Every structure is written in structure tokens, then in C-alpha cells.
Amino acid sequence: MTDPIKLYPAKPEKVYFFATCLVDLFYPDAGMAGIQLLEREGIEVLFPQGQTCCGQPAFSSGFNDQARDVVIPQLELFPGDYPIVVPAGSCGGMMRKHYPELFAGTPWQDKAENLAARTWELTDFLLNVCHIRLEDQGEPVKVAMHTSCSARREMGVAEVGPRLLGQLGQVELVEQARPAECCGFGGTFAVRHPEISEAMVADKTEALVAAGAETVVATDCGCMMNIAGYAEKNRRPLKGQHIVSFLWERTCGHGGEGKA
Amino acid sequence: MSLAPHSQEVRHFHPRVRSALDNPQIRSNFRNAMDGLMSKRQNAFNGWDLESLRDLGAAVRLRALSRLPELLEQLEDNCSRQGIRVHWAETGEQACEIIRDICKARDARTVIKGKSMVSEEMELNHFLEAEGIEALESDLGEYIVQLAKETPSHIIMPAIHKNTAEISELMHDRTGTERSHDVAYLTAAARQQLREKFMKADVGISGVNFAVAQTGTLCLVENEGNGRLTTTVPPCHIAVTGIEKVVEHLEDVTPLLALLTRSATGQHVTTYVNMISGPRKADEFDGPEEVHLVLVDSGRSSIYQDQELMDTLRCIRCGACMNHCPVYTRVGGHAYGTTYPGPIGKILMPHLMGLENTQDLPSASTLCGACGEVCPVRIPIPKLLQRLRKESVDGDSLRPSVVRGHGVKRNWKERLAWNGFRWLFRNPRRYRLFGSLLTRFRWFTPSQVGPWTRYRTSPKPAAKTLHQMMNERTRGGAR
Amino acid sequence: MTAARTAILQRLRAGRGNQPLSPPASDFSVVRDRDWTTAEKLERFETMITSVNGEVHRVAEDRWVDHLWALMAAKGLTNLLASPETSVGREAWTRQRESGPRLRAYDSPIDDWKPELFNNVDAALTGCRGAIAETGSLILWPTVQEPRLMSLVPPVHFVVLGADQIYATFYQALAEQGWADLGMPANALLISGPSKTADIEQTLAYGVHGPRELVVLILE
Numbered sequence: 001m002t003d004p005i006k007l008y009p010a011k012p013e014k015v016y017f018f019a020t021c022l023v024d025l026f027y028p029d030a031g032m033a034g035i036q037l038l039e040r041e042g043i044e045v046l047f048p049q050g051q052t053c054c055g056q057p058a059f060s061s062g063f064n065d066q067a068r069d070v071v072i073p074q075l076e077l078f079p080g081d082y083p084i085v086v087p088a089g090s091c092g093g094m095m096r097k098h099y100p101e102l103f104a105g106t107p108w109q110d111k112a113e114n115l116a117a118r119t120w121e122l123t124d125f126l127l128n129v130c131h132i133r134l135e136d137q138g139e140p141v142k143v144a145m146h147t148s149c150s151a152r153r154e155m156g157v158a159e160v161g162p163r164l165l166g167q168l169g170q171v172e173l174v175e176q177a178r179p180a181e182c183c184g185f186g187g188t189f190a191v192r193h194p195e196i197s198e199a200m201v202a203d204k205t206e207a208l209v210a211a212g213a214e215t216v217v218a219t220d221c222g223c224m225m226n227i228a229g230y231a232e233k234n235r236r237p238l239k240g241q242h243i244v245s246f247l248w249e250r251t252c253g254h255g256g257e258g259k260a
Numbered sequence: 261m262s263l264a265p266h267s268q269e270v271r272h273f274h275p276r277v278r279s280a281l282d283n284p285q286i287r288s289n290f291r292n293a294m295d296g297l298m299s300k301r302q303n304a305f306n307g308w309d310l311e312s313l314r315d316l317g318a319a320v321r322l323r324a325l326s327r328l329p330e331l332l333e334q335l336e337d338n339c340s341r342q343g344i345r346v347h348w349a350e351t352g353e354q355a356c357e358i359i360r361d362i363c364k365a366r367d368a369r370t371v372i373k374g375k376s377m378v379s380e381e382m383e384l385n386h387f388l389e390a391e392g393i394e395a396l397e398s399d400l401g402e403y404i405v406q407l408a409k410e411t412p413s414h415i416i417m418p419a420i421h422k423n424t425a426e427i428s429e430l431m432h433d434r435t436g437t438e439r440s441h442d443v444a445y446l447t448a449a450a451r452q453q454l455r456e457k458f459m460k461a462d463v464g465i466s467g468v469n470f471a472v473a474q475t476g477t478l479c480l481v482e483n484e485g486n487g488r489l490t491t492t493v494p495p496c497h498i499a500v501t502g503i504e505k506v507v508e509h510l511e512d513v514t515p516l517l518a519l520l521t522r523s524a525t526g527q528h529v530t531t532y533v534n535m536i537s538g539p540r541k542a543d544e545f546d547g548p549e550e551v552h553l554v555l556v557d558s559g560r561s562s563i564y565q566d567q568e569l570m571d572t573l574r575c576i577r578c579g580a581c582m583n584h585c586p587v588y589t590r591v592g593g594h595a596y597g598t599t600y601p602g603p604i605g606k607i608l609m610p611h612l613m614g615l616e617n618t619q620d621l622p623s624a625s626t627l628c629g630a631c632g633e634v635c636p637v638r639i640p641i642p643k644l645l646q647r648l649r650k651e652s653v654d655g656d657s658l659r660p661s662v663v664r665g666h667g668v669k670r671n672w673k674e675r676l677a678w679n680g681f682r683w684l685f686r687n688p689r690r691y692r693l694f695g696s697l698l699t700r701f702r703w704f705t706p707s708q709v710g711p712w713t714r715y716r717t718s719p720k721p722a723a724k725t726l727h728q729m730m731n732e733r734t735r736g737g738a739r
Numbered sequence: 740m741t742a743a744r745t746a747i748l749q750r751l752r753a754g755r756g757n758q759p760l761s762p763p764a765s766d767f768s769v770v771r772d773r774d775w776t777t778a779e780k781l782e783r784f785e786t787m788i789t790s791v792n793g794e795v796h797r798v799a800e801d802r803w804v805d806h807l808w809a810l811m812a813a814k815g816l817t818n819l820l821a822s823p824e825t826s827v828g829r830e831a832w833t834r835q836r837e838s839g840p841r842l843r844a845y846d847s848p849i850d851d852w853k854p855e856l857f858n859n860v861d862a863a864l865t866g867c868r869g870a871i872a873e874t875g876s877l878i879l880w881p882t883v884q885e886p887r888l889m890s891l892v893p894p895v896h897f898v899v900l901g902a903d904q905i906y907a908t909f910y911q912a913l914a915e916q917g918w919a920d921l922g923m924p925a926n927a928l929l930i931s932g933p934s935k936t937a938d939i940e941q942t943l944a945y946g947v948h949g950p951r952e953l954v955v956l957i958l959e
């Protein structure tokens with residue numbers, strides 16, 4: 001009943017990149033940073049133009065029919081036997097953990113299971129498959145890490161972000177109180193239960209500020225949008241950045257990309 | 261069902277949430293308590309192979325459930341042989357009636373109670389009082405809650421929503437206890453008040469943590485000793501339990517006990533593990549002359565009909581899922597308006613009360629998974645929440661909904677929204693067109709988007725979508 | 740309520756229907772296997788039970804009664820409930836002192852002397868069926884000679900435990916003593932420390948309903 005142990009593949013020649021709709025429409029720089037990091041590791045990145053959304057918003061709201069209909073055409077987008085890399089724990093979790101459930105007993109079951117087994121969270125892939133080595137070229141900075149709940153619990157990558165940041169000499173990773181606690185985003189939860197969501201994101205933001213972080217580096221754009229959006233509205237001194245934007249920026253000298 | 265007073269309350273989830281969130285006392289009482297409980301739990305499992313232990317806990321519970329009807333019969337046989345009288349109740353109300361009849365047959369006027377969540381579920385105290393039988397709670401937390409005429413806000417620590425000052429004031433008002441912030445003093449006062457009651461009580465009523473089929477043994481786990489007094493001093497003991505609490509063998513108790521106390525309060529073991537297998541024997545000098553076991557169904561056998569939802573029945577009521585729940589920590593137990601609050605309440609109450617009465621509960625979660633991560637018997641709580649959301653909106657035509665009150669959240673507006681979502685995202689060309697329009701008119705996107713922007717700014721669409729960037733790259737010949 | 744019984748069992752059987760469940764095997768090694776020596780078990784037992792406010796005294800086998808009298812004097816306890824018929828109780832009875840605590844036996848049904856037991860007994864002395872190192876628990880099976888309330892109502896409970904009577908885990912105790920095969924007594928107990936509560940704002944308080952003090956005399 002324990003989750004099966006993850007077996008990392010050998011570093012492949014090619015990967016598919018599944019950007020997620022949030023990255024595509026709002027934070028494409030994070031997607032581009034991810035793609036460039038992969039390419040710098042010598043991997044050819046295939047970006048199927050037919051990709052849209054992983055279907056999770058509908059699925060987690062209970063609208064499985066609608067979720068399935070969104071996913072079905074996309075099951076055909078990854079014909080080659082390459083890993084599918086996703087810059088989000090939550091969409092990655094949807095694909096890896098929930099596609100098999102969603103399609104169990106349907107004609108798409110095999111395809112869904114095959115896709116699920118090939119899905120990797122991007123930072124996990126960079127660290128544990130590419131064995132990436134990062135060389136910091138930025139100024140000293142204090143950041144905190146927010147690993148999304150799905151990255152942490154569904155994809156099991158809680159250790160990955162801090163280890164990647166640990167490779168950066170000038171980056172001080174500060175520890176906030178209750179790092180494993182949810183930021184209160186939860187997709188449609190933030191709209192269905194705005195009061196509870198606010199109480200959660202307020203606590204999260206204050207914990208990050210209290211830890212002395214200038215920037216919160218996040219595995220998922222959803223959480224980043226939530227925390228940074230709260231900080232901005234309430235004038236708290238905290239910026240948000242997707243972790244791959246941050247890593248790319250620190251190791252290439254490009255500034256300001258993908259910031260929220 | 262005797263759940264009517266509750267079901268009224270559940271409908272008012274949002275207002276109760278608002279008032280809990282606005283109450284700094286509630287916020288800090290829960291935050292402090294939950295922080296303490298989380299770290300105690302973590303320490304208690306130090307040096308354990310926790311994942312194997314959870315595997316074993318889940319396996320033991322699953323095995324019991326897989327043979328549930330047989331084990332209940334075996335439990336009944338063994339209990340009866342040892343002199344414990346076994347009763348069956350389909351509903352909470354039936355269980356109340358059985359207990360009343362036992363009390364009436366003994367001319368009982370006063371009943372003393374050990375902690376029992378099932379009795380809360382069936383609102384036994386109200387029922388008995390209406391019948392002229394005084395029912396007094398003896399667990400200190402339950403006693404406090406009863407003095408305040410409230411319901412428990414946590415399944416393990418019923419009075420966790422109150423601080424010492426509030427409790428001191430309450431005990432002063434209701435029992436004349438001198439005001440004090442000395443917990444030892446307040447505890448000693450309650451001990452004195454309750455000892456008198458123990459001596460006089462005609463009947464003791466307790467819950468059960470595990471009922472062992474193989475030996476006909478009822479296991480009760482507690483720290484205070486009130487459970488032992490309840491089951492030893494009065495001449496009649498009635499144990500009341502949900503039918504799912506049965507386990508097969510005596511050794512099955514060992515992993516569950518190890519998991520229960522550590523998960524609940526971070527204790528390696530509770531002060532007392534009380535194993536009862538019969539009434540006082542002819543030559544014995546204490547113990548109850550009569551022992552009854554009331555097995556309550558109250559919706560459980562319907563959960564049992566569904567292999568996925570059945571996982572809910574594995575629960576050993578440790579409360580760890582609440583202690584780790586970021587929503588429960590913010591709003592506290594009373595906001596839920598259900599006997600069992602927190603994650604376990606959200607997956608259990610819809611079965612006991614019907615989804616029509618627990619409308620807002622399945623959605624009141626970020627699906628962060630903290631509950632499932634700590635559950636000692638590996639109940640996949642987030643997955644069950646998702647399942648109940650689906651049931652609430654009848655959202656899966658491949659697997660028709662079955663839970664009572666399913667479809668209660670179905671409404672045309674939301675359906676329309678998700679149909680729109682489908683229309684947009686199932687067609688890549690349509691989606692790309694949408695993306696390019698969104699980027700082109702990015703400065704025209706509204707800065708107010710419903711509840712989201714009440715507390716946050718809303719992000720602006722990017723100048724170019726990743727689709728566009730990658731498309732240009734390909735056409736530009738770069739790889 | 741046989742109608743309810745039939746209905747419940749029927750629903751359960753129907754629910755399971757044609758999809759029998761096959762639970763995974765139960766591997767108990769995680770709660771069973773500990774390779775602690777006798778000394779380690781003793782050590783562990785003592786650490787665990789003292790961590791929850793239990794009091795432990797290791798005493799020589801022939802000196803424990805004297806030690807008991809000294810403890811009682813120090814705690815200001817004037818009477819002791821002890822069985823004249825158990826081996827532990829008999830020793831206390833035979834070696835009682837003129838100036839020492841008054842002994843009394845639990846020799847009539849509780850119904851006859853409830854107020855006396857609840858209000859006037861200072862302490863009780865019992866033996867036990869062994870202990871569990873892992874959790875610091877004493878195993879008691881109350882008997883006709885040492886009834887259930889002895890370990891519950893008096894404010895102080897003294898327990899005599901042989902140093903060689905300690906099992907590593909609850910699982911081992913159950914298995915080696917063969918509980919399931921023996922048949923369970925009307926009441927069996929694990930006792931780990933004095934009665935306590937944390938129901939008021941997570942603050943520990945001892946002696947809420949049961950004994951305030953639990954004193955273990957380990958005979959070496």
C-alpha cells in the first residue's frame with residue numbers, strides 16, 4: 001500500500017514538455033526557462049502544440065466527464081517513448097496519479113497509464129535524472145522555498161527544491177515556520193471558500209516574511225500566484241518566482257524573467 | 261435519524277467559518293494545540309519504521325472489514341458465551357432506545373459516561389434526559405463541554421477550543437469551583453465533583469476502541485481512569501460502538517494501539533488499556549454485574565456497499581487528520597456543525613447524514629493531502645473527498661453516483677462553466693486562439709475577478725504564450 | 740432486535756456480494772521483533788514509565804517490604820490495601836510493623852464499602868503479570884484476591900514486578916503468555932503511569948480519576 005518506489009530512468013535524448021495552461025498563459029518565461037535548462041543538459045525538448053490543460057480543475061471539482069473530454073485528445077500527443085516533463089507538481093500529480101483513476105475501465109486506460117508512468121515533475125527530473133550541476137552567477141540573495149502540496153505529497157519531491165537551491169553559492173535558503181503547510185490555493189477552493197483560503201495564505205505569507213525571505217521560490221505557479229498576489233495586495237515585502245525561472249536566471253545572468 | 265438538530269447547523273457552514281476566523285481566541289487556541297500535537301506525534305514515531313507500521317495497521321483493518329459480517333457474529337458468540345449481552349441497532353435512535361430500555365429495566369436514574377463519539381453521533385444524552393435519566397460525562401474534556409452545553413470540537417480533545425481562563429470561569433459558574441488558572445487545581449476539583457457521581461451512578465456507558473472477535477474482548481484506551489471507573493463501579497456497563505470497530509485477533513490490537521496513541525496525542529501508550537471480556541464473576545468483589553454491547557450500524561453498512569468509500573470504515577478515530585489539517589486548524593471543530601469534524605468528518609458525515617445535509621464539506625479542502633499522509637491506517641482521504649465532490653454534482657456518467665443526497669450541488673451555472681471549460685480546452689486550435697486573444701488584450705483583463713481579488717491581486721496574462729514562443733522558435737529554425 | 744441484526748448482516752453480505760476483498764498479508768515484524776537483552780528491557784521499561792511520571796525503585800528481593808514501608812512513611816501514607824492471599828500481599832501482611840501503616844484486605848464486595856474505599860484508603864499494593872519494555876506498561880489481570888478497583892481508586896498504587904518479567908513488546912507478551920488460548924479474564928489491563936489528563940489547554944495534570952502516583956518496585 002506504500003507508494004511504489006520511484007525508479008528514475010537513465011537520462012534520455014528527448015523529452016516531451018507539458019507546460020500547463022497556467023504557465024502557458026501567465027508565466028511562459030517559467031516554461032521557457034525549464035525548456036532551456038533541459039536543453040542545456042543536452043536534451044532535445046519536444047513541445048506538442050496540441051497541449052492545453054491537464055484537466056485538473058474540472059476533476060478536482062468533481063466534473064470527471066468534462067475532465068476526461070479535455071484529456072482524451074491530449075493522450076495522443078506523446079507517441080514516442082520519452083519522459084513527459086511538467087513544471088508543476090499539481091498538474092504532474094494529476095497526470096501521474098489521477099489519470100489512471102480517471103480512465104480506469106475505459107478504452108483509454110492503457111494510454112492513460114502509459115502516460116502517467118512517463119510523467120515527471122521538472123525539478124525532480126533535472127536533479128535526479130539529469131543530475132544537473134548549477135553554477136551560481138548572481139548576487140547574494142535570501143529566498144524561501146515553497147514546495148506545493150502536490151509536489152510534496154503526490155510527486156514526492158519535497159527534498160528536491162532545497163537541494164537544487166543548495167547548489168547555488170550566493171543563495172541563502174531561509175526556513176519558514178511550518179514549511180509543509182498548504183498555502184491555501186487549492187484551485188477552485190480559493191473561490192469556493194475564500195475566507196479560509198485567505199486565512200491560510202495570510203499565515204503562509206507572514207511566515208515567509210518573518211523568515212526574512214525577499215523572494216519565495218515555488219514549484220508551482222498556482223501557489224506562487226496565490227502567495228505573491230496576497231503579498232502584493234497587502235503590501236508585504238515578498239516576491240514570488242517559479243523555481244526554474246530562478247535557477248535559469250541565477251545560472252545565466254538573465255534577470256527579471258518569470259517574476260510575479 | 262436523530263441527527264436533525266445537527267443537520268440544521270451544517271447548512272450554515274460559511275457563517276460559522278466567518279465567525280470562527282474572526283475570533284482570535286479560537287484561532288490561537290487551535291493553532292497552539294495543533295502545533296503541539298503535530299510535533300508530539302512526530303517525536304513519538306522516532307525510531308519507528310512508520311511506513312511498515314501503517315501498512316500493517318491498514319492491513320489489519322482491511323482484513324477485519326473483509327470478514328465483517330462473520331467477525332460480528334463471532335464477536336457476538338464469544339461475548340454471549342462470556343456473559344456480555346449483545347444488541348444490534350440499525351439506527352442511532354434504535355441504539356438510544358435499547359440503552360433506555362436497559363436503564364429502565366434497572367430503574368436507573370443516573371448514568372455516568374466515558375468518552376464515546378458514537379454516543380455523540382446518536383445524541384444519546386439528549387435522548388436519555390428526555391426520558392428522565394440523567395447522563396453525566398466523566399471524561400474531563402467532555403465534562404467541560406457538557407457544563408458549557410456545547411458539543412466536542414475535537415474527537416480526542418473535546419474541549420480544545422477553550423483555554424484555562426474560559427474553563428475556570430465556566431466551572432465557577434456551573435459548579436461553584438473557585439476561579440483559578442492552576443490546571444492541577446481545576447482538575448482536582450473536577451475529580452472531586454465526579455467521584456461522588458461515580459459512586460451513585462446506576463449505569464456506566466462507554467465507547468469501544470477495538471472489539472476483538474476471537475476472544476470477545478472490548479478494548480478501551482484512555483488516560484484519565486474515568487473509563488475504567490465507568491466500566492467498573494456502576495452495577496451495569498453498556499458499551500456502545502459502531503459495527504466497524506471489530507478486529508479479528510487479539511494480536512491485531514497491537515499495531516492499532518501503537519498507531520492510535522502516537523497518532524492521536526504523541527503518546528507511546530495511554531495510561532490505561534482496559535480490556536473487558538465479561539461481567540463480574542460470582543466470586544469477584546467488583547466489576548459490573550451486567551455488561552451489554554450495543555452494535556450500531558447507522559449508515560455504516562451502506563458505506564460498506566462501495567469498495568472505494570468503504571475505506572472510511574478503517575478509521576480508528578485518532579484525530580491525526582484534524583491535527584494536521586490546515587482548514588481545521590483555522591476554523592476549529594464547531595464550524596463543521598457535525599459530530600466528527602475535520603477530514604474524517606468530511607468523508608464520514610455525508611454517509612451518516614446524506615450529502616444534502618453536508619453540502620459544503622467536501623469542497624472545503626485544498627486537497628493538500630496532509631491528512632492522508634498521516635492517517636495511521638492509510639485512508640486515502642483526499643481521494644474520497646474528490647469522490648464525494650463528484651457525487652455532489654453527479655459529475656461522472658461512467659460511474660453513477662450512489663451516496664444519499666448525490667447531485668445536491670448540481671446547478672446549471674456551474675455545469676455551464678465546466679462545459680465551457682471543456683469546450684475551450686478540448687480543442688487545441690480553439691485554445692491557441694483563446695491564448696493569443698488573451699495575450700493581445702492582456703491590458704483589458706479585469707482586475708477584479710470574484711472572491712480571488714478580494715484578498716489578492718490577479719495576475720496579468722503574458723505578452724506571448726509559451727505556445728507562441730515555441731512556435732516562433734521552430735519557425736525561426738532554432739531547433 | 741433480531742430484526743436489526745438480520746438486516747445489518749444481510750446488508751453487509753449483500754454489499755460484499757460478488758467482489759470478495761483480499762486484504763494484503765499482515766506482517767507483524769514491525770511490532771514484534773526487538774532484540775533487547777534482559778538488561779536493556781529493564782532499562783527501557785524504567786525510562787519509559789518514568790517519562791510519564793511513574794516512580795521506579797529497584798530493590799533486592801528480600802528487602803522490598805522494608806523499602807515499601809519506608810516509601811509509605813516518606814509519602815505520609817497511613818494505610819494500605821493488600822491481599823493476604825497473594826504471594827506479594829502475604830509478604831506485606833506477614834512483615835507489617837507495629838508503627839507502620841495499617842493493612843486492610845479487599846475482602847467484601849465493593850457495594851458494601853464503596854465510600855470507605857473511595858474516601859479512606861491511602862494506597863494499594865498489587866502484583867502484576869509482567870511488563871512491557873517498549874511502552875513502559877505493567878500488565879495486570881485483576882483477580883478475586885486483587886480486584887479491579889485496587890489499581891484505580893486509592894491515590895497511590897504500588898506494584899511489585901520481577902526484573903525478569905519484562906517482555907519487549909505487547910505483541911511478545913500476548914504471544915508468550917498465550918492470552919488468546921488461555922481465554923481472557925473478565926478484565927485485563929495495561930497500566931502505564933499514574934492517571935493523567937491534558938484536556939485543559941494541553942497542560943498535563945496527574946491523578947485526575949485514578950491514582951496520582953504509580954510506584955513500581957522492581958525485584959532484582
Ligand code: SF4
Nearest residue numbers: 575576578579581635
Ligand atoms: S481518518 Fe485516519 S487520521 Fe483521521 S481519525 Fe481516522 S484513522 Fe485517524
